[in-house]
Amino acid sequence: MPTGWARSPDTTPEAAGVQIEMLRRATVAQRFHLVRSLSQMAMELARRALRRRMPGASETEVNLAFVALWYGKDLAEEVRRYLAQREEKCRTS
Secondary structure: OOOOOOOOOOOOHHHHHHHHHHHHHOOHHHHHHHHHHHHHHHHHHHHHHHHHHOOOOOHHHHHHHHHHHHHOHHHHHHHHHHHHHHHHHHHHO
16 A cells, blocks of 8 residues: 555555555546445434434534534525525515
8 A cells, every 4th residue: 555545554555555546547526426435325324313412402503513513604594594484474475
């Protein structure tokens, strides 16, 4: 394995070598698909963890907590204000 490559402690050097070789041979589209899939999985696991930590929260509150976690509290607050304004507009229309 090349110097500087991180290896998971639960992956043997041989298995890591096979993984690296597979990545080298993959097309750009295959690599993109893998990255997208891993990102989606990480996001879903984060949402599940938030739901467990916030058992009584609405889906909106969980989504806002997710936005705060991944994109920052400032953006989450902007989204919260936007949703409140939109809800108010719907009530008065």
